[in-house]
Amino acid sequence: xxxxxxxxxxxxxxxxxxxxxASFELRQGELLALLGPNGAGKTTLIRAIAGRVRLDSxxxxxxxxxxxxxxxxxxxxxxxxxxxxxxxLTARENLEVFGALHGLQxxxxxxxxxxxxxxxxxxxRGRDPVGQFSGGMRRRLNIACGVLHRPRVVLxxxxxxxVDPQSRDRIYDTLAALAAAGASLLLTTxxxxxxxxxxxxxVIIDHGKAIASGTTPExxxxxxxxxxxxSLRLNMPLGIADAARLTSEAGVDIDxxxxxxxxxxxxxxxxxxxxxLDTIRAAGRTIDDVDVRGPSLQAVFIHLTGKDLRE
Amino acid sequence: MIxxxxxxxxxxxxxxxxxxxxxxxxPVIFFSIFASVFGGRGNAGTARINLAVVDxxxxxxxxxxxxxxxxxxxxxxxxxxxxxxxxxxxDRRTAEHSVRSGDVPVAVVIPAGLGESFAKDGFTGxxxxxxxxxxxxxxxxxxxxxxxxxxxxxxxAAPDLLMQGGxxxxxxxxxxxTPQQKTAVxxxxxxxxxxxxxxxxxxxxxxxxGVRVDVIDVMRSSSNNGSLISFYAAGVGVMFxxxxxxxxxxxxLLDEAEAGTLERVLSTNVSLTGLLAGKWxxxxxxxxxxxxxxxxxxxxxxxxxxxxxxxxxxxxxxxTAGAAAALGLxxxxxxxxxxxxxxxxxxxxxxxxxxxxxxxxxFLMSETMQKVGLLTFNAWALxxxxxxxxxxxxxxxxxxxxxxxxxxxxxxxGTARMLARRWEAA
Numbered sequence: 001x002x003x004x005x006x007x008x009x010x011x012x013x014x015x016x017x018x019x020x021x022a023s024f025e026l027r028q029g030e031l032l033a034l035l036g037p038n039g040a041g042k043t044t045l046i047r048a049i050a051g052r053v054r055l056d057s058x059x060x061x062x063x064x065x066x067x068x069x070x071x072x073x074x075x076x077x078x079x080x081x082x083x084x085x086x087x088x089l090t091a092r093e094n095l096e097v098f099g100a101l102h103g104l105q106x107x108x109x110x111x112x113x114x115x116x117x118x119x120x121x122x123x124x125r126g127r128d129p130v131g132q133f134s135g136g137m138r139r140r141l142n143i144a145c146g147v148l149h150r151p152r153v154v155l156x157x158x159x160x161x162x163v164d165p166q167s168r169d170r171i172y173d174t175l176a177a178l179a180a181a182g183a184s185l186l187l188t189t190x191x192x193x194x195x196x197x198x199x200x201x202x203v204i205i206d207h208g209k210a211i212a213s214g215t216t217p218e219x220x221x222x223x224x225x226x227x228x229x230x231s232l233r234l235n236m237p238l239g240i241a242d243a244a245r246l247t248s249e250a251g252v253d254i255d256x257x258x259x260x261x262x263x264x265x266x267x268x269x270x271x272x273x274x275x276x277l278d279t280i281r282a283a284g285r286t287i288d289d290v291d292v293r294g295p296s297l298q299a300v301f302i303h304l305t306g307k308d309l310r311e
Numbered sequence: 312m313i314x315x316x317x318x319x320x321x322x323x324x325x326x327x328x329x330x331x332x333x334x335x336x337x338p339v340i341f342f343s344i345f346a347s348v349f350g351g352r353g354n355a356g357t358a359r360i361n362l363a364v365v366d367x368x369x370x371x372x373x374x375x376x377x378x379x380x381x382x383x384x385x386x387x388x389x390x391x392x393x394x395x396x397x398x399x400x401x402d403r404r405t406a407e408h409s410v411r412s413g414d415v416p417v418a419v420v421i422p423a424g425l426g427e428s429f430a431k432d433g434f435t436g437x438x439x440x441x442x443x444x445x446x447x448x449x450x451x452x453x454x455x456x457x458x459x460x461x462x463x464x465x466x467x468a469a470p471d472l473l474m475q476g477g478x479x480x481x482x483x484x485x486x487x488x489t490p491q492q493k494t495a496v497x498x499x500x501x502x503x504x505x506x507x508x509x510x511x512x513x514x515x516x517x518x519x520x521g522v523r524v525d526v527i528d529v530m531r532s533s534s535n536n537g538s539l540i541s542f543y544a545a546g547v548g549v550m551f552x553x554x555x556x557x558x559x560x561x562x563x564l565l566d567e568a569e570a571g572t573l574e575r576v577l578s579t580n581v582s583l584t585g586l587l588a589g590k591w592x593x594x595x596x597x598x599x600x601x602x603x604x605x606x607x608x609x610x611x612x613x614x615x616x617x618x619x620x621x622x623x624x625x626x627x628x629x630x631t632a633g634a635a636a637a638l639g640l641x642x643x644x645x646x647x648x649x650x651x652x653x654x655x656x657x658x659x660x661x662x663x664x665x666x667x668x669x670x671x672x673x674f675l676m677s678e679t680m681q682k683v684g685l686l687t688f689n690a691w692a693l694x695x696x697x698x699x700x701x702x703x704x705x706x707x708x709x710x711x712x713x714x715x716x717x718x719x720x721x722x723x724x725g726t727a728r729m730l731a732r733r734w735e736a737a
Contacts, residue, residue, distance in 0.1 A: 013737070051578070051736060052574065052577070052736050052737065053736060053737045054736050054737065069736060070735075072577075072578045072579070074580075076578075078575065078578050080571050080575055082570060082571030082574075083571070084570060084571030084572045084574065084575040085572065086572060098579070101579035101580060101581055102579050146575075
């Protein structure tokens with residue numbers, strides 16, 4: 001079941017087109033990664049869903065209700081990219097004020113504040129001013145402030161930027177717990193490995209459009225195909241004739257930066273790799289190292305959005 | 312190396328317009344203000360002193376004295392309740408009220424019998440009957456100036472009467488004059504009378520002798536010790552209230568916008584109008600607390616009569632703090648960055664404080680500058696405090712100041728809401 005549907009979203013700021021017909025959906029209980037290069041329109045999309053940007057055309061529906069683009073839906077929790085908390089307040093006070101602003105009060109507020117501190121691993125630091133916190137602790141509190149009111153849909157704009165691996169793990173554990181409890185989460189990130197490992201689906205957006213969506217295997221099938229990238233390090237570079245023969249017959253690439261490294265794309269590694277090893281040995285070379293890599297979201301992303309720098 | 316450091320400084324300064332304006336424009340603005348205030352540029356120079364005159368004597372001498380005072384270019388004489396010559400004729404009580412209420416800084420009461428005393432005793436007659444000068448010593452200039460002009464006018468307005476009185480004294484002490492002497496005097500007196508006509512530039516020849524003037528401080532008569540300090544407390548207090556309101560509003564809006572908390576708060580159940588209202592109330596309460604602390608300190612250390620003027624103090628403090636908070640919000644919503652706000656508000660607050668009387672009393676300024684001062688926030692606030700602490704005005708007399716400050720508050724809040732639309736959904 002779709003909890004959020006974005007259809008044909010268009011938005012321009014002056015002459016700059018931020019969204020150019022973006023469409024995608026968020027399903028019940030999933031953790032959806034929204035990927036895209038800088039300036040692709042991710043933040044505009046997040047802000048439009050949050051009621052902070054009015055679309056020029058297109059529509060956004062949450063639980064089948066059309067959003068007006070002016071008000072934040074009550075079912076929504078937002079975790080901004082900035083660490084938007086008050087540094088002079090303690091962690092508990094921050095949670096109290098943002099909980100109250102979302103309508104929590106009394107015993108319910110106190111209960112949720114305790115839950116928030118516990119869920120991000122800050123129970124023992126609740127009474128310390130946030131200004132004394134590390135970047136990772138602030139980032140975790142930033143998330144807790146956005147989900148304290150039990151939102152059914154959560155938008156997270158780069159929730160793990162600038163934090164250490166321990167905090168990142170804790171953050172994803174928190175998000176997984178929210179998803180397990182029934183919340184649907186949409187997050188933007190530039191950490192593609194994280195998206196691949198932690199998110200159930202991915203939407204890739206570029207130039208204001210959603211250009212691909214699905215699970216990582218689905219995206220791989222749609223784009224680069226399910227090959228493996230095999231890299232062999234030889235004891236010495238191949239001779240010119242051998243290199244030419246391997247390139248034409250086996251589809252091998254010689255690394256331009258290091259002539260001792262040979263690369264090949266293989267659909268069936270078990271069948272194709274022994275043949276390649278035999279050929280190289282026949283050319284009088286020995287193999288120092290073998291590296292086999294599967295198709296990654298990184299490869300899909302670069303395939304879809306190109307290698308050119310953005311902005 | 313030093314050349315590179317210089318280049319960095321120059322490039323940064325050139326691109327920072329606020330720093331540039333603070334460096335070059337602010338000093339010029341302040342120089343112009345001070346030059347206008349003290350140099351009288353662009354106006355008629357020093358203000359004419361409004362003077363109320365009560366003629367209880369109605370003698371030839373008092374009438375000529377009044378005419379002489381009217382003829383003085385430095386004075387704006389009135390004998391009726393209204394400055395334009397309308398309304399009931401002033402008496403001692405209404406003249407004192409005019410001084411106490413701030414309509415005029417000085418009133419002159421010519422008591423009954425002064426003319427007769429002069430006609431009889433000449434120069435020394437003033438010892439028995441003296442002119443009374445009712446003054447507000449919060450204005451250190453006007454009473455002194457009027458006193459001096461009174462001495463001049465008594466000499467020049469009725470030299471013939473003074474001469475006759477003096478000769479009478481002489482005859483009492485030295486015996487009657489001879490017929491020849493009397494003829495000479497009779498020929499001289501009409502010439503003196505001619506010299507006393509309006510427009511005459513004749514100077515009194517009385518040397519140090521003249522009419523006796525009793526200066527009565529009508530403000531002190533109600534045990535107002537420390538009231539002048541309260542004027543300065545209000546002046547400094549209002550100026551710093553403006554600074555702190557602007558800084559507070561900047562922190563409340565611009566810093567929060569930069570940190571992202573503003574966007575986050577606006578993504579909750581709070582509307583932009585609700586947010587601004589909350590910020591305004593917070594800033595206004597902070598302003599009330601700030602002024603209260605200042606006056607409490609003034610009360611304890613300098614004897615500011617705070618506790619005998621509590622109702623008026625709280626009325627003026629509430630409306631002043633409310634208006635200052637609203638002005639702070641306008642400036643914060645107008646500025647695009649903290650740096651812009653800081654530079655712009657420094658110029659505005661210092662300019663308003665200079666023109667509005669926070670740095671030096673407005674009554675020291677020319678009439679034109681006093682009128683210009685009324686365009687500032689400070690002038691209305693300080694006039695209100697002056698009424699409360701100096702003039703002992705009842706609460707209802709604060710209505711012009713309260714009305715203007717409340718009106719300004721409404722305008723400022725409306726403007727701030729309009730400017731804050733940039734934080735609404737794009």
